[in-house]
Amino acid sequence: MSKKKVVVGVTGLNNIDSPGPGIPVIRALKDSEYFDVRIIGLSYETLEPGIYMHDLVDKTYQIPMPSAGTSSLLERIQYIHSIEKLDCIIPNFDAELHNFIKLSPTLKKDYQIATFLPELEQFESRHKSVLFEFGEKNDVKVPFAKMIFSPSEIYQLEDKFTYPLVVKGKYYDASIASTPEQAVSYVNKISAKWGYPIIIQEFVSGNEVNVTAIGDGKGKCIGAIPMRKLYITDKGKAWAGVSLEDNQLIEIANRVIANSKWRGGCELEFIKSNKGEYYLLEMNPRFPAWVYLSVGCGQNHPEALLKMALGIDVKAFESYESGKLFIRYAYDQIVSLSEFEKISTFGEL
Amino acid sequence: MSKKSYERPYIQKLNTGTMNKFGTKTEYAPVTAIEGVPVKKLIADYGSPVFVISERQIRKTYHEAVRAFKTRYPKVQFAWSYKTNYLNAVCNIFHQEGSWAEVVSMYEYQKAIQNGVPGKKIIFNGPDKSIEDLSIAVDNESLIHIDHLDELYLLVELLENKKKKARVAIRVNMDTGIYPMWDRFGFNYENGQAWNAINKIMSHPELMELVGLHCHIGTYMLSANAYSVAAWKLSDLAMNIQLRYEKTISYLDLGGGFASANTLKGSYLQGSDIIPSVDDYAEAITSTLLNFGFKQENLPTLILETGRAMIDDAAHLLGSVIAIKRLSDGRRSIVMDFGVNILFTAFWYNHKISPAQEFSHHVEDMVVYGPLCMNIDCVRESVTLPLLNRGDNVVVHRVGAYNMTQWMQFITMRPKVVLIDMDGKTHIIRENETLDTINQMEKMPKHLKSINL
Amino acid sequence: MYVNKNLAISDTGFIFNPSTGDSFSTNEVGKFIIDLLKQKKSKEEIISQIVLHFNVDKVNADKDLSDFFAMLKSYQLMLDENE
Numbered sequence: 114m115s116k117k118k119v120v121v122g123v124t125g126l127n128n129i130d131s132p133g134p135g136i137p138v139i140r141a142l143k144d145s146e147y148f149d150v151r152i153i154g155l156s157y158e159t160l161e162p163g164i165y166m167h168d169l170v171d172k173t174y175q176i177p178m179p180s181a182g183t184s185s186l187l188e189r190i191q192y193i194h195s196i197e198k199l200d201c202i203i204p205n206f207d208a209e210l211h212n213f214i215k216l217s218p219t220l221k222k223d224y225q226i227a228t229f230l231p232e233l234e235q236f237e238s239r240h241k242s243v244l245f246e247f248g249e250k251n252d253v254k255v256p257f258a259k260m261i262f263s264p265s266e267i268y269q270l271e272d273k274f275t276y277p278l279v280v281k282g283k284y285y286d287a288s289i290a291s292t293p294e295q296a297v298s299y300v301n302k303i304s305a306k307w308g309y310p311i312i313i314q315e316f317v318s319g320n321e322v323n324v325t326a327i328g329d330g331k332g333k334c335i336g337a338i339p340m341r342k343l344y345i346t347d348k349g350k351a352w353a354g355v356s357l358e359d360n361q362l363i364e365i366a367n368r369v370i371a372n373s374k375w376r377g378g379c380e381l382e383f384i385k386s387n388k389g390e391y392y393l394l395e396m397n398p399r400f401p402a403w404v405y406l407s408v409g410c411g412q413n414h415p416e417a418l419l420k421m422a423l424g425i426d427v428k429a430f431e432s433y434e435s436g437k438l439f440i441r442y443a444y445d446q447i448v449s450l451s452e453f454e455k456i457s458t459f460g461e462l
Numbered sequence: 463m464s465k466k467s468y469e470r471p472y473i474q475k476l477n478t479g480t481m482n483k484f485g486t487k488t489e490y491a492p493v494t495a496i497e498g499v500p501v502k503k504l505i506a507d508y509g510s511p512v513f514v515i516s517e518r519q520i521r522k523t524y525h526e527a528v529r530a531f532k533t534r535y536p537k538v539q540f541a542w543s544y545k546t547n548y549l550n551a552v553c554n555i556f557h558q559e560g561s562w563a564e565v566v567s568m569y570e571y572q573k574a575i576q577n578g579v580p581g582k583k584i585i586f587n588g589p590d591k592s593i594e595d596l597s598i599a600v601d602n603e604s605l606i607h608i609d610h611l612d613e614l615y616l617l618v619e620l621l622e623n624k625k626k627k628a629r630v631a632i633r634v635n636m637d638t639g640i641y642p643m644w645d646r647f648g649f650n651y652e653n654g655q656a657w658n659a660i661n662k663i664m665s666h667p668e669l670m671e672l673v674g675l676h677c678h679i680g681t682y683m684l685s686a687n688a689y690s691v692a693a694w695k696l697s698d699l700a701m702n703i704q705l706r707y708e709k710t711i712s713y714l715d716l717g718g719g720f721a722s723a724n725t726l727k728g729s730y731l732q733g734s735d736i737i738p739s740v741d742d743y744a745e746a747i748t749s750t751l752l753n754f755g756f757k758q759e760n761l762p763t764l765i766l767e768t769g770r771a772m773i774d775d776a777a778h779l780l781g782s783v784i785a786i787k788r789l790s791d792g793r794r795s796i797v798m799d800f801g802v803n804i805l806f807t808a809f810w811y812n813h814k815i816s817p818a819q820e821f822s823h824h825v826e827d828m829v830v831y832g833p834l835c836m837n838i839d840c841v842r843e844s845v846t847l848p849l850l851n852r853g854d855n856v857v858v859h860r861v862g863a864y865n866m867t868q869w870m871q872f873i874t875m876r877p878k879v880v881l882i883d884m885d886g887k888t889h890i891i892r893e894n895e896t897l898d899t900i901n902q903m904e905k906m907p908k909h910l911k912s913i914n915l
Numbered sequence: 916m917y918v919n920k921n922l923a924i925s926d927t928g929f930i931f932n933p934s935t936g937d938s939f940s941t942n943e944v945g946k947f948i949i950d951l952l953k954q955k956k957s958k959e960e961i962i963s964q965i966v967l968h969f970n971v972d973k974v975n976a977d978k979d980l981s982d983f984f985a986m987l988k989s990y991q992l993m994l995d996e997n998e
């Protein structure tokens with residue numbers, strides 16, 4: 114059977130020490146038996162390593178920062194599409210998803226570019242700021258949390274929280290504060306970068322376990338792989354991890370995906386409390402950077418996503434291998450100045 | 463030898479992180495005309511800076527809002543929120559379209575009367591109404607929205623000596639899941655204040671008639687759902703009044719607060735990408751009202767006091783570059799002939815600024831300052847614009863709401879406001895202030911008349 | 916005043932400073948000026964060249980050049996003669 118040729122735009126090429134999921138997603142797609150993919154990298158910065166990985170990324174274009182808005186993004190995609198004829202775009206950054214979700218009907222209707230993203234409402238419903246409600250609605254435990262809009266509110270929380278507590282940004286960043294003073298300083302630091310609200314969350318101690326999963330948007334969980342981090346960088350990112358056999362966790366993941374009718378990839382971050390209860394800490398609305406482990410375990414999630422995006426029928430995976438490890442490594446690419454010049458001055462490479 | 467066109471020399475360090483100009487052309491694409499009238503001509507004819515309002519845009523936005531609500535709900539009435547923009551010409555566009563007037567002071571009230579709005583179609587809101595104000599409103603049969611108990615007692619006192627009955631509503635504040643909760647205006651729903659106030663009003667049937675319930679849950683509301691909560695709580699009060707007193711409340715006034723497409727400071731995403739559409743708001747409100755369980759004949763009229771979302775898009779501020787400077791840390795800064803004195807909303811919005819002439823593709827990050835000799839006079843803390851020069855013109859977008867009312871005569875005087883009508887003709891609807899305008903109001907004590915320097 | 920002779924400028928206005936590793940982007944007039952600086956032209960000579968080739972008066976060319984020099988210095992692309 115000859116493979117189906119497709120052109121896929123992928124963001125998140127920042128394969129650095131706190132990596133974006135772009136390169137792992139691309140590797141998964143390149144492994145596909147079904148597709149023959151041409152990868153169009155979509156980058157924000159000129160030093161994203163993926164731009165220069167020519168064996169994985171066939172061509173890269175710079176795209177405007179999410180803060181520039183959907184009209185700028187659409188204009189850029191129109192330009193890229195006029196050259197590359199994109200079949201599908203897989204965005205991988207939390208901060209850009211809002212805009213891509215907003216544009217997805219236009220992309221489909223006017224340009225026949227597929228995406229496979231949650232609805233805006235679903236996307237908002239798992240937001241850190243409302244995760245507690247999300248948990249209640251979808252029958253999963255979530256640590257108690259409250260939004261705040263100024264550092265001074267920390268002092269009014271004394272009756273609701275005990276220290277330590279977790280200070281979280283709207284999109285990224287989380288720090289554990291053991292005193293109100295520390296909390297205030299984290300609030301200031303995180304809000305300077307991501308704005309308000311800031312989420313204050315109950316600290317649950319225990320072991321962190323994560324799940325990478327994918328839903329079909331109709332209430333079916335297509336696949337889910339649980340993983341425990343074995344080695345964590347100073348940025349809290351997994352450097353190595355191992356897939357787990359954990360039926361209870363798979364069941365919870367299935368329930369969340371089913372109840373929320375999640376469409377697309379996601380990462381569920383749980384903490385298994387000392388009593389053995391699972392608390393959902395976060396639901397990231399896209400694949401995690403370790404999604405390639407899913408391929409290693411026998412479930413190619415990015416390929417499944419691409420199939421569903423293109424309207425190809427996908428059956429739910431029934432099994433996976435536990436005890437598979439991923440171990441990340443850093444790799445120094447050698448790049449000529451002229452390549453850097455091209456992406457810097459023309460925004461294309 | 464013919465000379466090449468000149469653009470001032472520019473150099474930018476690469477990969478400093480934030481700069482990525484690819485695909486952001488729309489951000490700084492030049493805007494050379496407003497409703498077909500060239501920016502250069504507007505500035506030549508009316509000076510710089512100048513506010514320019516499009517009548518066509520106002521009517522268009524209004525029609526869209528009316529369509530969104532009337533196609534979903536049988537009884538809808540808009541009331542123009544005067545404080546948003548009370549230039550008489552602007553008010554009269556709304557009144558021609560059928561809007562009533564919503565005012566919060568005797569000054570605004572008199573403006574509405576002078577514009578020809580019948581007293582019955584004026585909604586009198588706000589915490590500051592004197593006994594004289596109330597008396598006029600009662601005489602004119604205006605809708606008095608009571609804000610606090612002191613006002614209610616004052617009204618009772620007034621009405622005991624009057625032969626006329628007042629038509630009143632109360633303003634209700636409530637938790638709609640939105641932060642911050644506006645609980646300083648009106649009576650609280652959750653703690654029973656509102657129900658108490660209703661009982662007090664209903665105990666004076668000879669003096670006043672409770673015709674409506676009002677709320678205004680906040681401004682620039684990013685959640686349409688908050689309105690469905692508000693509509694539910696007002697409906698709940700109305701239903702309880704029906705049950706307890708067999709009195710049908712004739713209208714529910716959901717206030718204003720719909721967001722305009724401006725981008726709030728501190729917002730990572732563009733305002734236009736995150737605000738609910740007018741259809742979203744309309745759906746949230748009307749579906750709640752329709753499903754609440756009112757009998758068909760008791761269905762209340764829905765009043766809306768939408769302000770910023772009606773007018774923001776319709777106005778632009780045109781201005782000119784006074785100087786370009788370099789700050790001590792190397793950042794580019796640019797001084798405009800307009801500042802926070804006339805662009806008050808620059809305090810909470812990152813207003814979009816477009817150049818009014820063509821430039822090359824080179825752009826730089828800069829701080830935009832106004833002309834005031836005050837440190838707070840900053841229009842944009844960071845914006846990417848082409849290489850502007852002294853004398854170049856710019857267009858500031860979405861300035862229709864709250865600027866032409868909250869502007870201040872500080873250090874310099876306020877500029878002209880020009881309306882472009884449906885045929886593209888321009889009209890001055892407010893003259894610029896002059897030294898005489900200001901001096902007219904001042905009085906000089908005799909002993910200070912002469913100075914000798 | 917001089918700029919590093921080894922400064923690489925491409926036609927696209929991309930500049931690479933091999934002694935610091937920094938890269939920059941400049942526009943047409945900026946490139947024109949840096950080329951003249953590499954030929955050790957004085958400020959006055961550069962101004963008259965700008966006025967000769969571009970549509971600008973001397974006062975503005977002078978003002979913009981001073982600002983440009985300040986930027987070159989702050990980026991350590993230009994050093995005073997005696998340094």
Ligand SMILES: Cc1ncc(COP(=O)(O)O)c(C=O)c1O
Nearest residue numbers: 543678681718719767768769770
């Ligand atoms: C009582 C009342 N109604 C309506 C408005 C108009 O609000 P907006 O401009 O947010 O629509 C205001 C504004 O503050 C108000 O106080």
